[in-house]
Amino acid sequence: MHVLLPDGTSLEVADGATGHDIAAAIGPGLAKAAVAVLVDGGIQDMALPVPDGASVSVVTPKQEDDYLYPMRHSAAHVMAEAVLSIIPEAKFGFGPPIEDGFYYDFELPRPLTEDDFPAIEAEINRIVKAKAPFQRSVMSIDEARAFFTDLDQPYKVDQVDELACQGETEVSIYRQREFVDLCRGPHVQDTGRIGPVKLLSVAGAYWRGSEKNPMLTRVYATAFRNRTELDAHLERLEEAKKRDHRRIGRELELFYFDEAGPGFPFFLPKGMVVVNGIQKAIRAELDAMDYDEIKTPTILSETLWHQSGHWDHYKDNMYFTEVDGQGFAVKPMNCPGACLVFRSRRRSYRELPLRLAEFGHVHRHELSGVLHGLFRVRAFTQDDAHVFCRVDQIQEEVQKIIDLTDRFYARFGFENVSLHLATRPEKAAGTDEMWEAGESALRNALEGREYSIKEGDGAFYGPKIDFQVTDVMGRAWQLGTCQLDFFMPEQFNLHYTSADDVEERPVILHRAISGSIERFLGILIEHTGGDFPVWLAPVQVRVLPIADRHADAASAAVDVLKAAGVRAELDARSESVGRRIRDGELQKVPFLAIIGDREAEAGEVSVRARHRGDLGAQPVADLAAHAAPEG
RNA sequence: GCCGGAUUAGCUCAGCUGGUAGAGCACGUGUCUUGUAAACACGGGGUCGUCGGUUCGAAUCCGACAUCCGGCUCCA
Secondary structure, eight states, X not given: OEEEOTTSOEEEOOTTOBHHHHHHHHXXXXXXXXXXXXXXXXXXXXXXXXXXXXXXXXXXXXXXXXXXXXXXXXXXXXXXXXXXXXXTTOEEOOOOEXXXXXXXXXXXSSOOOGGGHHHHHHHHHHHHXXXXXXXXXXXXXXXXXXXXXXXXXXXXXXXXXXXXXXXXXXXXXXXXXXXXXXXOOOOOSBGGGOXXXXXEEEXXXXXXXXXXXXXXXXXXXXXXXXXXXXXXXXXXXXXXXXXXXXXXXXXXXXXXXXXXXXXXXXXXXXXXXXXXXXXXXXXXXXXXXXXEEOOOOSEEEHHHHHHHSHHHHHGGGOEEEEETTEEEEEOSOSHHHHHHHHHTSXXXXXXXXXXXEEEEEEEOOOOGGXXXXXXXXXXXXXXXXXXXXXXXXXXXXXXXXXXXXXXXXXXTTOOEEEEXXXXXOXXXXXXXXXXXXXXXXXXXXXXXXXXXXXXXXXXXXXXXXXXXXXXXXXXXXXXXXXXXXXXXXXXXXXXXXXXXXXXXXXXXEEEESSSOHHHHHHHHHHHHTXXXXXXXXXXXXXXXXXXGGGHHHHHHHHXXXXXXXOOEEEOOOSSOHHHHHHHHHHTTOSEEXXXXXXXHHXXXXXXXXXXXXXXXXXXXXXXXXXXXXXX
């Protein structure tokens, strides 16, 4: 038989040749380095036969992505063996490779902690050193069920049953040394091909991800090709920790959380400068795009939430109160309020599209365990807007929103934006015609842009486009959203008078650019590491007099800067200049203006730019022009 | 909500096996009057998250609760 090699040549091998045979036929060095083979693009074990005529590419550690997957998968098995050797009663769940590493779930007779890591890692290293081969074999469903029942591994038995339900008649198992696991594979040839392993954390995880099932102990770990790459990855994790917005938020005095309000952020003066800067940037866009800003009440009657449908779908996440014996709820969303505004008087087709924007402060009772700094809070400000329009206006409106988000994200230094179209889910409100018209309007609006499609991922009330940005650490964040809503106009019986003097039903377009101001600030902090762009920095210039005799000149400089609209402050503490410069740098102040004898005489300041050092002396007015807020 | 961990001064953390608390930074005062990332000295500051239990005695052991951290789940 023949196989096709990556360089286009054809190689003749014996019938039934395995990946290993093919690698050996190409060269002994390759055979030695090989960990798996790609057969027609799919990865498989070295020991499995390759079909006649297949395209074959031998994977070695040089092919990082193709290598890491089976290697980490194999590492997961080895970790499982190591845990079993330390805790023989352990029961096994799943142990897959994931982005940047792998994990394995265990049911254990005692809690596992990080104190156990060294022992497990030592055992892993012993197994890796043993270079034990991974041996694949195939069992019938019944054999496998009996086998894992015999091993007293209930989760494996459960998985065998699950596979049987899916119509599988046989399953593969992998054995290294005495350890056997149910597994589809592929794996590297032997444990010696596994790179350096590092256990990272231990967490809880439900079996099969359902909270009805038992909670298992999940051990997260990672493995890389070599020590250098592992260390580089661990360093990235450290860097991410340094950029943690919760830490920077405290250090730069932007916000804090108090026990008195779990999940409810307190914004400090400097944090509010940034928040206001973000809002100002959004308002500038609203003005340019003919939005009208409104503000609707935080607390509204329960009857409204019945009408909106939130009572049925969202009650568990809402806060309730009572006013004069009547039930009220704190708004978790702004839509009903906006609908009331639309309905507050008769509307004409001439007003459409009617774009109502609101910085809506909403409260949602999130589960205590999901709270996470500013990323997940219980009260946040949506930069919300509801566009009331006709179906034939959707496309143009959506295009405008896409343009708007482009401009907005770029302004904050997010260059990597991706769009996702989410289409009709199984359970959906509205008619087929509405969904078709809506989805095609969104598709047309996306014309000429790159986007992915998430089939069936739309909300029940309409399709949507999600906007995602990638930060400097390569992490993706969902920010904006643009959702069609066929449901709410019905619920609220909204209508407008058409040109033909008929009552027509508008469509609502929900949209948010930042999603939530709080969350956006958190992401921006981690993206910039606290180095906000000059126009957004809480303090833009800090003026440092060298000695007491320069205090008057320094405070005069502060006055000039402030008059020019610059956020400037004076640091005349009797600390050394070096000390005050250090403090200014640590506080991420974009410009430090230093005034000594030379500068005072010339009416200048010496400017030191954040992270860039001394820029030399210049007139205060020049610095003011530099630092003046653009926003 | 669930699993695991944590909670000691404003912050970061010491405090071994029970004998009523320490450091650095920060803060205050004084001295110094400074030239581009940490001057020096002195001082104030904690009912050891809360409540209860065990004990002659609890920061330390046990329980409940609260909050935080890592995950899971959730995010119509």
